Amino acid sequence: MGAPITQDDLDIVRDCERALLTGAVRGDRLSAGLLLHPEYREFGKSGRVWDKESVLDLMEDTSELVQIRAEDLETVPLGDDVVLVTYDSVTPQARAHRSSLWVRESGRWQVRFHQGTAVPAA
Incomplete structure (x- = not known):
């Protein structure tokens, strides 16, 4: 069993x-690679499935264009060494519901899974 989640852990995540x-x-x-688990997987809002290397490539290629704001970000411990993060990402072009599953391994927090779901324009 891992260590119980503290408020400091939630703040770090x-x-x-x-x-x-x-x-x-x-x-x-x-820096981005240190935050992504070696077995990282993402189901993007586009429906595309990403792994660690492909998402790092995308991040690197589009980093100068980033204007992402997180709204209503919440962290919920799911057990020892596991935290669920949910929020809405907001850009000038779109809004998406987001969820990330963070795990603590060898004392370090890394995102293991992420999903984005597009929010239809009002």
């Missing part, structure tokens, strides 16, 4: 999730 939305982290393959 929240900060890490927000960091992945910034151009500074997205444009730095090493």
Whole structure:
């Protein structure tokens, strides 16, 4: 069994999730790569399935265009060493519901799974 989740853990995961939305982290393959689990998988709002390398390539290519805001971000412990993050991502072009599953391995938090679901325009 892992360690119980503390408020400090929830704050760290929240900060890490927000960091992945910034151009500074997205444009730095090493920094972004440290936050993504080796077996990272994403179901994008487009329906495309991403792995760690493909999402790092995308982040690197589009980091200068990033204008992503997280609204209503919540963190929920799901068990020892596992946190669910949910929020809406908002860009000038679109809004999406987002969820990320973060795991703590070897003392470090990494996102293991992420999903985006497009929100239809009003």
